[in-house]
Amino acid sequence: MTAQPDRIVHVTTVHQPFDPRIFYKQLASLRDAGFDTHLIAPHDRTEQVQGISIHALPQSTARWRRIALHPTALRMAQALNADLYQVHDPELLPVAFLLREATGARIVYDMHENYRAKGPILGRALRTLERWAFRWVDHVLIAEESYRSIVEAGPVSSTYIPNYFRPIGDARLGAPAKAGHTPARLLYTGTLSASRGLRTMVKLAARIRRAGRPETIDLVGICRYEKQRAWAKARIQEEDLNSILSRVGWDTYVPPSTMPPYYRRADVGLALFEPHPNHRGSIPTKFYEYLHYGLPLICSDIPRWRRFVERHACGAVVPPGEPAAVLDVLDEWRAHPERYRERAERARAAASRYRWKPVGQRLATLYRQVLNEKVTGASVTG
CATH class of the missing domain: 3.40.50.2000 (Glycogen Phosphorylase B;)
Structure with a gap:
């Protein structure tokens, strides 16, 4: 019998389902590498797009309403029975912990921002959540090298996954500027x-x-x-x-x-x-x-x-x-x-x-390492 591909589920209550980093870069690269890819995100319908299954959460911009979605997101994620879950929002880290305890799956956290800059109250609360999570998540992805010092305060391994360019849609170049052309x-x-x-x-x-x-x-x-x-x-x-x-x-x-x-x-x-x-x-x-x-x-x-x-x-x-x-x-x-x-x-x-392509390939390699418990913490610089 042919082995089933590892199932990967990304979860966000903050980002659009077609967020470039989440959908067009990370999930698309993981799909291309042969993983069974799923995304739980706010959307108007559950559907499959470009080979990636999107599981719709209600759409909301208010933080308290997003947090109210966490039990639903947890149930949906647990029902998918993934081999690895990746969360993109610090407020979802408690959900990721419950998924880890309930399923034994690997957990990856993607740090999109330096959330400490959100202000003295919210920023401190989000940083506290992250520091707690660094003790038990399997790996942390960082979107900027400057975030590395944040992660190094804990025992977890991290990898720099920069937001380099990946063509989306018709990415043909325009004609080069001609001699004498002035910008308007x-x-x-x-x-x-x-x-x-x-x-x-x-x-x-x-x-x-x-x-x-x-x-x-x-x-x-x-x-x-x-x-x-x-x-x-x-x-x-x-x-x-x-x-x-x-x-x-x-x-x-x-x-x-x-x-x-x-x-x-x-x-x-x-x-x-x-x-x-x-x-x-x-x-x-x-x-x-x-x-x-x-x-x-x-x-x-x-x-x-x-x-x-x-x-x-x-x-x-x-x-x-x-x-x-x-x-x-x-x-x-x-x-x-x-x-x-x-x-x-x-x-x-x-x-x-x-260019994103080599970064995406290294991301897929990293996932295989995480799933095989062989993460070394090597940095991806693209």
Whole structure:
């Protein structure tokens, strides 16, 4: 008889089912490696997508309602009788512990953020949960090297699984910038919030309009904060910015598979974040996406980000919260189009260093090691 493939179940109550890291990178790579892959996540229906079985939880954005889903998530996960469970949210660690006790399955925890930065109360509570879990989980995946010091405080082994680029949808490249081309179409992709530069980009659009400049800005992503959406909408109407600033998604999640056309027609990728602790310790996934499409970056002057941009000569950094500095960079590139073209070429050249495929292959190898109780704690650097 042919042996049944090991069953893997990922569980989240926070993330969208088609979260790029969870669905398109990790689960897709595990499926390709021959695992029987399942995902328990908030969704409107239970279905199978691209060979991955999605088991739907009710959808909710409120934390207390998500926590109320934990008994349901536990029952669903236990019924699947997996060989290994991976949880993506620190609040699910007690559920993972109960699964371990009830099934004897292996447990992996994927640390997406430095949750201590969530604030003095919530952040401390989440860190306490993590430190407790480090005593009994089988392995921890970390999305950023900077999180390693957090995990090393406990006895558990960890592996760096970076959020490198994996093509989703039609990821064909656009044509390289031609000689004399000057950048006019600016792009931001991903979750929108004040800490991720929403206010700065709206103010940038206002400056563009008042000065009669040629630039436009595409914001492609969801803003989950109603008050921030209301502020931005009011400012856009007051300043008559609809011809300058387009919003795609806004109050609705934008599937990654629909984003490639926006990348291909853009000239510059924006990341005008505030220097929040989580931002200072990580490289945004959108950096790797911008590089793939040959988009020079204009990003906030955060030390880790500055080093990335300078290492690859792929863009420019500006002081956080200063839209005038963005216009200064664009003016320089307009006056010297060869500088813009060189940065675009450097972006394309750097992209090959940040591909997901080898990381996904190593993730599958790591899973086999965890299942065979042979984890050594070796680091995956991609």
